[in-house]
Amino acid sequence: MKPLTERQQAVLTFVEEFCSYQGYPPTVREVAAAFGIQPRAAADHLAALKRKGYLRRDPGVSRGLSLALKSVGPVVEVPVLGRIAAGQPLLASENVEETLPLPSSWVRGDEVFLLKVTGESMAPVILPEDLVMVRSQARVARGEIAVVLVDDEATLKRVYEEAGGLVLKGDNPDFTPLRFSGEEAADIQILGKVVGVYRNLEGKRHG
Amino acid sequence: MKPLTERQQAVLTFVEEFCSYQGYPPTVREVAAAFGIQPRAAADHLAALKRKGYLRRDPGVSRGLSLALKSVGPVVEVPVLGRIAAGQPLLASENVEETLPLPSSWVRGDEVFLLKVTGESMAPVILPEDLVMVRSQARVARGEIAVVLVDDEATLKRVYEEAGGLVLKGDNPDFTPLRFSGEEAADIQILGKVVGVYRNLEGKRHG
DNA sequence: TTGACAAGTATACTTTTGTATAGTACATTA
DNA sequence: TAATGTACTATACAAAAGTATACTTGTCAA
Numbered sequence: 001m002k003p004l005t006e007r008q009q010a011v012l013t014f015v016e017e018f019c020s021y022q023g024y025p026p027t028v029r030e031v032a033a034a035f036g037i038q039p040r041a042a043a044d045h046l047a048a049l050k051r052k053g054y055l056r057r058d059p060g061v062s063r064g065l066s067l068a069l070k071s072v073g074p075v076v077e078v079p080v081l082g083r084i085a086a087g088q089p090l091l092a093s094e095n096v097e098e099t100l101p102l103p104s105s106w107v108r109g110d111e112v113f114l115l116k117v118t119g120e121s122m123a124p125v126i127l128p129e130d131l132v133m134v135r136s137q138a139r140v141a142r143g144e145i146a147v148v149l150v151d152d153e154a155t156l157k158r159v160y161e162e163a164g165g166l167v168l169k170g171d172n173p174d175f176t177p178l179r180f181s182g183e184e185a186a187d188i189q190i191l192g193k194v195v196g197v198y199r200n201l202e203g204k205r206h207g
Numbered sequence: 208m209k210p211l212t213e214r215q216q217a218v219l220t221f222v223e224e225f226c227s228y229q230g231y232p233p234t235v236r237e238v239a240a241a242f243g244i245q246p247r248a249a250a251d252h253l254a255a256l257k258r259k260g261y262l263r264r265d266p267g268v269s270r271g272l273s274l275a276l277k278s279v280g281p282v283v284e285v286p287v288l289g290r291i292a293a294g295q296p297l298l299a300s301e302n303v304e305e306t307l308p309l310p311s312s313w314v315r316g317d318e319v320f321l322l323k324v325t326g327e328s329m330a331p332v333i334l335p336e337d338l339v340m341v342r343s344q345a346r347v348a349r350g351e352i353a354v355v356l357v358d359d360e361a362t363l364k365r366v367y368e369e370a371g372g373l374v375l376k377g378d379n380p381d382f383t384p385l386r387f388s389g390e391e392a393a394d395i396q397i398l399g400k401v402v403g404v405y406r407n408l409e410g411k412r413h414g
Numbered sequence: 415t416t417g418a419c420a421a422g423t424a425t426a427c428t429t430t431t432g433t434a435t436a437g438t439a440c441a442t443t444a
Numbered sequence: 445t446a447a448t449g450t451a452c453t454a455t456a457c458a459a460a461a462g463t464a465t466a467c468t469t470g471t472c473a474a
Contacts, residue, residue: 005420023263023273025231027461041422043463048420056230062430062461063270066230073308075282100310101280108409124331145408199404201352202315212450234431248452250433255450269431269460 002052011035011045012054016067025065074104078133080114102133106196111136113192115147115154121170122156126197132156133196138189145194150178150187156194209259218242218252219261223274232272281311285340287321309340313403318343320399322354322361328377329363333404339363340403345396352401357385357394363401 004012014034018026026034032042046065049055058064077099100114117130122145126132132147140146146159148168157168157178166185168178180188211219221241225233233241239249253272256262265271289304307321324337329352333339339354347353353366355375364375364385373392375385387395 007421022265023232024268024270027269028463029461037421038423039462040424040464044421058229060429060462061231062234063231064462073284073306075308077280099280100312101282101308102310103307105307106405106407195407195409197404197406197408198313200313200402201404202402214451235433236431244451245453246432247434247454251451267432267459271432 004049004052004054008045008048008052008054011042012049015049015055015065019067025063027063075101076104076107076112078102078107078112078114080116080131082116106133108195109135111192112195117156119155121172121175123170123172125171126156126194127199129200131198132194133198134192135195136192140190140193147191147194149189149191154191159190211256211259211261215252215255215259215261218249219256222256222262222272226274232270234270282308283311283314283319285309285314285319285321287323287338289323313340315402316342318399319402324363326362328379328382330377330379332378333363333401334406336407338405339401340405341399342402343399347397347400354398354401356396356398361398366397 011031014031015026018030028043028046029039031046032039035042046055046057050057054068056066056068078101079099112133112135114131114133117126117128117132120128126145134147140159142160143158145156147154148157148159150168155168157170160167160169164182166180166188168180168188170177218238221238222233225237235250235253236246238253239246242249253262253264257264261275263273263275284306285308286306287304319340319342321338321340324333324335324339327335333352341354347366349367350365352363354361355364355366357375362375364377367374367376371389373387373395375387375395377384
């Protein structure tokens with residue numbers, strides 16, 4: 001890709017900042033005004049940026065600019081759930097603390113959310129402070145890691161359906177598996193399957 | 208947030224798709240044309256969407272629309288490096304296989320890249336197929352996990368500077384620590400510090 | 415030294431575009 | 445039952461905005 005002159009770089013930066021602040025691209029005249037030059041000169045710069053491949057531009061279209069680079073790959077906003085209340089609507093806005101933009105390639109399916117891990121029961125694969133990505137589903141295959149609602153508290157466990165009951169096992173040998181009879185298992189609710197883990201190691205010696 | 212009528216939802220969806228395809232928002236008349244209605248009717252719909260909080264809109268401004276939701280949080284494109292060639296420029300485009308958009312809150316610093324893990328030396332904290340986030344730096348604190356270039360091959364190890372030498376240790380006890388004398392250590396290059404790990408658990412029983 | 419490119423000024427022309435005016439029809443709700 | 449909101453048609457106007465014409469100045473490489 002051809003290098004930009006200083007002035008062209010400045011114009012490109014202005015366009016980028018205008019877009020991210022306004023949500024739509026600037027007009028030729030707005031670019032001109034920002035640099036105190038005539039519309040024609042601004043149009044020249046935009047034409048140069050297009051020629052060198054930094055901008056896409058549809059001729060004759062007002063604000064018909066778009067950034068060729070920074071074409072930020074496909075992104076999905078994934079909600080980060082805080083304390084999960086036992087009330088039904090899992091993805092209700094009361095549960096959502098924030099949302100994080102993640103690459104769509106990481107997010108298969110619609111009902112996906114993130115959860116900050118608190119307990120050590122899944123150590124060493126999943127540790128406290130990790131962020132797990134969960135796909136909402138009511139059943140999981142034998143031995144898969146699931147978010148399970150036990151006594152109004154969301155925990156991570158491997159789920160094993162046994163004859164006439166349910167076993168929830170943590171990877172951490174310090175935790176004894178929980179066994180539920182058929183009747184007791186009715187109170188257990190599987191919220192979803194853990195499909196990813198993100199761990200921040202910054203500032204940690206032992207991760 | 209107030210609920211949308213069927214028609215308003217359709218208009219909102221059109222605006223979203225137009226934006227992601229064109230890179231800039233549609234005009235009132237383009238919305239009208241898409242639905243085969245008059246500009247005035249389209250303007251009514253956009254006004255309703257603004258009133259209900261789904262769109263931001265600057266009056267009198269052509270294409271002055273922006274999506275109030277889907278305000279995709281701050282995102283950085285982080286390069287995913289393939290085989291790391293021993294040639295100097297680490298982030299050179301030859302090394303970059305693809306880029307992934309990640310939330311800026313996860314990416315501190317400028318020279319950050321992702322690397323797909325191949326060996327088992329850091330198990331169980333880091334496993335093959337994991338994606339590690341690395342911040343490019345030439346030195347790391349004692350015991351931190353770093354990407355180290357040994358014999359033209361990038362590996363993950365904990366780095367310990369000892370008196371007159373360098374020790375590279377994997378978390379996996381099956382791997383014996385590598386020791387280098389002061390002279391040998393000159394060939395060892397620390398590419399960066401591992402600041403994050405992402406693991407995809409989809410379809411895996413044992414993660 | 416001649417052309418190519420960058421970076422401008424100044425004025426004008428023509429679409430594009432948001433919006434206003436003036437209605438119609440049909441729900442739903444207080 | 446009157447008011448409010450939704451969903452339109454049809455025409456028109458003035459401002460906004462891309463672009464064209466006609467120049468000027470300076471730099472840099474062939």
